[in-house]
Amino acid sequence: MVDSIHYGKQIIEFELQYSKRKSIGIKVLPTSSVEVTAPIGLGVDKIKEELLKKANWIIKQKSLMLNLDSNLVDYEVKSGYSVYYLGRKYKIVVEQSNKVEVFYKGNLFLINVKSKDKARAVFDKWLRERAMSKITEIAKPIIDKFSERFEAPEDIFFQNMSTRWGSCTISNKLIFNPKLIHTPKRCIEYVVMHELCHIVYKNHNQNFFNLLTMMMPDWEKRKEMLDCFA
Template identity: 65%
Template sequence: MRKEQVIYGSYTIEFELKYSKRKTLGVKILPDTSVYVTAPLELSLEKIKENILKKASWIIKQKTYFLNFNATEVSYEIKSGYTVHYLGRQYKLVVEKSIKDEIAYKGNLFLISVKNKEKAQFLFDQWIKDRAIHKITEIAKPIIKKFSKRFFTPSEIFFQDMPTRWGSCTIKDKLIFNTKLIHTPKRCIEYVVMHELCHMIHKHHNDNFFKLLTLMMPDWRKEKTN
């Protein structure tokens, strides 16, 4: 693959370009906002860039969508009237004094009851992390089970706060997920799980990796063709 870019107004679109025997130009936007372009062998770079510019509005829209769920952008402050995302939905926060520390949610509200309001942030951080481990594991189980019918899968998964990544697969095939995933839609979590599972088989984002990802999760991609 080679790196190229086009200028669309004040916006620079960088993309990875690869030629193949396909008949049309394909553009894929990954959840990490990277852009992959696959072009017919006979198509010139000039024509490729012309096509990218025609799709520029769509590309920017898709990148913006995924940026809304960027690990580096997930932050919140626990105060009444503020909001926090949980599984992609936005919840309003209500913090109140109580004789015991407790967190409950119903409808579109998170009710945070605390003895000391200054500890509301700490209480919620601990609660959301525990909830993330439980819920992400629950979502991951059927995906791992599906993958295990074809390939080896680990007996357990691990969690870690990561400043820039949703998940990782180590050289020793240890799967690690960012607890901040709990703020994103379920579909995003499913994608990250399958993405890291595929890295157990193919460590790099090459053709074989994307073929496996498509085989295991056919509707994973946001792709636009001619």
């Protein structure tokens, strides 16, 4: 169902769905539309009350989505376009050069290539290698923290996934989407801890969320941030 709330002079429309979840979930999509998932049986008035508490955040996220130059995880490698790296927006500058290199300076990604039609391939290769290195670096202290209480693998793996940020296999192999490199460090930390908790509980049952909350008390705020990059 579609409903709305009034916040000052603004009207925030949202699509409401019910599920077996324990708390209200709010997601601002890249289209700037708002999805709300609420526990079964929770009254609309109570849902609107909670939405009003988050109204300022929703408006900021809607504004962010409306100002994006391109999809956060699908980008054009051409001068004038933008790409997100660790949650920060960088303008792309492609220049023809005898050197082939990628580096960033200030708020710019500078891509030097012998032929501009090779810019995408050069940048994608650099970004994937950077993602594997940086995500591993960010994951290490999270894995170390988890390992103080539970057994966890030392190595992590990477795989392109169209609908998931990460996964934990039956054999406890941790796999992460290189596209996480577009999201803030706090989001990467959340995904790593989320998948680590699946070593103990394979399903999203209450025990899983209790463990996640114990290991990372602010995970819901991190997830809200991550949802903006989905």
